Amino acid sequence: MRALIAATVGLVAALALVLTMSAVGAPPGETSPKPLLTTVPEHP
Template identity: 65%
Template sequence: MRALAAAAIGLAAAFALVLAVTAIGPPDGTTSPEPLLTSAPAHP
């Protein structure tokens, strides 16, 4: 019974965290116009 209570508390805490992050929303800002490197540069 203790394990069930612990699981319920953990699930409620995780759900509350998801709701809090969703309510806050994404941070303000812009993305970089520079493309990311997708491969290592050639060895000289």
């Protein structure tokens, strides 16, 4: 029973965090025009 309560509390906390972040919105700013490197450069 304690495991079920702990899982419920964790789920409620995670949901509250998601809703809070959604309400606050994205921070102001722009994305970088430069692409990110997705591969490791090869060394000779």
